Amino acid sequence: MPSKKKTLLRIFIYLVLAFAPAFAIELIFSDKNGGVNNLFLGATLMLYPAIASVITRLVTKEGFRDAMLGFGKRGSGKYYAAAVIYPVVLPFVSALILHLFIVENGRISDSAFGSDIVMGAASLLIAVISGIATAFHGLGEELGWRGYLTPRLEQLVPTPVAIVVTGVIWALWHGPLLAYGYNFGRDYDFFPYGGFIAMIVMCIFWSAVLTWLTKRTGSVYPAALCHMLIDTVLTTVFMPFAYNADGEKFAYRTNEFWMLILSVFPMIIVCGTVSMVMICKKKKQATTA
Template structure:
């Protein structure tokens, strides 16, 4: 447990320090981006430094060898499942909050107006470009950014924590730790905004529910592929798809982001929670 405590101390303290600096001081956009990229690599850097200075070889780290040919199935699962479950979550949210659904892409038009000063004559085309980019391009580009986190959570924390507690407790603890790591971002409105009941702690709790469920899925593909890259791809796809459900959100109604429509919402995360539950049941059946 010693190395787990070291990992958690440095991953939390250094990342939180950088986020507090980024959120409270004004930097040029390019410098803020560089600092944010550096901050999400702190979990990976912490693991690498511990491995370098650890002479007893007590640390388990998942392989960085992509082995694409052998694991093509898991790369496809890592890419396709987050897309499907983001859309399922949005569908569930809009089936409950029907008045929130809008096919005129008003929010996208407002975004275009803010950038260009005038509305688009082809909002459907602009929406399609965003959707296709989120599915086909961005996940693969941003995989390298998500690798920094995944080297920490799935590459180090899960396989080392499971040595000390049961698998189900490991899933829950690893998911909660991952969610709590995001507290500074949740406080400044990331994922849920600033105006919701119980701010910010209900947002922290909601995110932890999602990170437990998503973490189970990411750990499952990591263990089956024996490499960290599919988890990084899945993580990247989740992030990439995050804004797509908002394309259909009406401007006439205030967004209740704590419930959805993004996959991190209480309602829209339910399909991922169900998937995670199925994976846990399968794990138990295999043990028996």
């Protein structure tokens, strides 16, 4: 195992290389509404963590032996299945919570999704196909966060701490976009700090899920697949449940920011916690074996 000083240097180089181009694009080409107004540069954002990991490995002469570029250990199929099932189930659980506790009046069957099951199913299918087709794009982040940063942090701190720190860094990597309303909009008290806090919480628990997939398979591909499916499926499937068949938003018991938090975060937190427990349990078993 490399010395602590060498590991810290590698992490520092990696973070500079991952953050610098992303922040430059997010600041210079910001559309001031949480997005990037240059489509090409915006499409490259997810690639910089991977590019940073490759350059860091070359500069520090680490090589790629532990890059987890294989398709996984024997028996990894069930984890690839989990990488697909989790993002598909997430919006439906969130929709159920939304209509049970947050929508003031109107049933789930009155929603745009529920009132046209055929169109809803088609949207889900398109979102899943899109996520699978663009899984290589998700590899751009997962080669960096789960494939490089978390294992290096584990050389310095216990695994749960490494997962949390990775989640915080991953969230802050979106910083300039969050400052303009990325993911959570702008119409809420304590803007934009509430969005930063929400993103950090979300990324910590997703970091646990994606790390669990990576550790169980010894491959970054399941995490990349899960990551892209979350990005394509969650919004595509969940948002139609927030509107009625006429295209009007349901009345909520809270504002839209808290609607998203209270609907979507419960399953994220539960699954992230379970993943963290399983990672720790597996590590304990390996230590005592």
